[in-house]
Amino acid sequence: MEETFLIASPSPHLRSKETIARIMWRVTLSLIPVIMYSAYHFGVKVLVPIVFAMASAMALEVVCLAARRKKIAIVFDGSAALTGLLLAFNVPPEIDLWILFIGVAVAVCIAKHLFGGIGYNLFNPAFIGRAFLLAAWPAEMTHWTLNGVSTATPLGILKEHGYSAVVEAFGSKTAMYWHMFIGDIPGCIGETSALLIIVAGGLLFYWKIINWQTPAAYLMSILLLSWMFGGNSGFMSGDPLFYALSGGLCLAVFVMANDMVTSPLTLKGKFVFGLGCGVLTFIIRKYSAYPEGVSYAVLLMNACTPLIDKYIVNRRYGTQKA
């Protein structure tokens, strides 16, 4: 037998097909129905900020990679495009593109690359971008329009005028739930349709990109807290369904809070993470000056992630069974 060159590599010699790029592009793919609904709901012009955010995120990623002397090809792993898309989902449809660009720059350059690029960022880049924009341009970031008319989001009405005013605005409770479920309400570009976001979450679960722990814990805690303390007429008078369907909650529960990099490693940790997100979201919505608290809640829990990873670990084989 003639001598040939054999490749000697460390075991295991089998690898799964899953790659970072496949995960990131699949998340993007799962959100396409949401984009399409958004274009139908707010008008086709809403595609401009979405495409702009994705393109500028990728462009800025290239700049950052070049500055950090990394391989430029890393940009195709899709994480930058996804950050751009999710940030676009979290701004109002009439946002000025230059404001959006600054948000993308904060997300990609500061929240991601200053921390060391993919895998090393402590905070969800898209939510950092949103938080920055909300602090810098509060008026632009809370200026809602639908069909060319200025309007207010259900959460905004709740904060300003109370629960009965929200129901009044829709006519009846059933109509309110229905409109909020399919997404026929004002709001950020990608957060209105609970239905399609749940579909996206189902796809991600099917592809094993998200686990049930974070969404279940997040949803459970927000439903329970809003039911118990959300209402104005005492204990157990809140409307949990309203809380769950309003604002960016569904988007956070099924997609954004599940961001792998910034959530805990263990399944138990993910459950605790979800619980924390739910509690913080409720506290911010109910007791702070902001009508919406999802992004801050997730960011605060991102900060707790290293702590969760340190203390909530799996039982090691051969150590005492609890």
Place this chain on the structure above:
Amino acid sequence: MIDRIKTVIGHLKFPTFQGGIHPEVDKELNGPKPSLIMELPQKVRIPLVQHIGRPARSLVQRGDMVKTGQVIGEATGFVSSRVHASISGKVSMIKKMPVARFKRGMCIEITSDGKDEKIWENIHRNWRELSRDEIREYATSAGIVGMGGAAFPTHVKLTLPPVARIDHVIINGVECEPYLDCDRSTMCHHTRKVVEGLHIIMKMMSARQGVVGIELNKPDAIEAMKNEIGADPTIKVEVMPLFEKYPQGGEKQLISAVTGREIPAGGLPLDVGCLVVNAGTALAIYEAVVGGKPLISRNVTVAGNCLKESVNVEVRIGTMISDIVDWLGGFSREPQTVILGGPMMGQSQFSYDIPIIKGTSGVLFFAKEKQKQLDMMPCIRCGKCVDVCPVGIDPAQICQAVEFGNYALAEKLGLRTCIKCGCCSYVCPAKRELVQLIEMGEHYIKNKDKKGH
């Protein structure tokens, strides 16, 4: 989704362990394979180190004539093992050469005289009449080591400290590594011998319960073993079908699956009253005790997408891989990777010029598309490695600690608990060499410990 539901149901219906994976494999290569016996090779190269422990000491010199089954290497301590000539002929070379798993070792090359004169013929002992010490003596002198891959000298396992008690003797017929099929073949074709081998071990250990653990994907082996055991109601042996999952064939995982017990950190199976023996080893014990046959041959799976046909083949210990390939009729295309053992834990080799040893369960040949050069990306903390880890450690954090040189932290996180099964590296979407990093960390800690005192 259906896979997930099946997994959940499987977990409920059949015993198994926590964590683990179902590797995606080439289905054509993964099924049962025909069993053959290889004709005598022209030469064999028998390493003096084929086992964990101290290498054997050579008893022959260049030019000596040896017979099949003659002792050519004597054990050099308790944790060591004898080595026998696997063919008759002339010792043509004694030299340090590459050996699978043990890097390089002294090897004795025997050139066949074509006669295959055996020294142990016409022995038939009734093991029921033998004492425990006699049984142990026969197993020790036959040079038997663990044939599932670990190659730990079996007589060491069979020698208990005075206080220890074994209640479960478990035959490992799991064969969880994809493509490997030699244990199934052994259990189907030598059913009675494997079962009697188990009885012999149970007698030695005074164990009350014998268990044969077989994964559900080997229904013929389960069937054959069940039929054989049904024939002898005097001894308590149970065939336990296990839910398919890698790495169920790991000693710790198999004990968990069968008994629900866990070996305490740093302990041995006997600490939880268990003894695990590979199916091939049980066969070797039977043949040694009853027939007086030393361990000079074994069943090996030869598979891969470079061969015309994947087979199980009984070969003499020391047969060169290149000779097996030639005997099978050569390659259908040029392989890029040669793996000794399974695809998950086996070692890839630098050449075909390497002998089969006692612990070699398979030889796999793969062409390029199986073996992509992968770029290691940073960890994206997806947590998949943590979910699949069968020993409940956190490969992601341990490897990050190793990468940053923080070995103390890596150790605190459970580096030493790792069993190197490779589930983490398999699932990692960032294609990180997690097992390799953990091994690097282990090496570093070991070397530091040595320097320390």
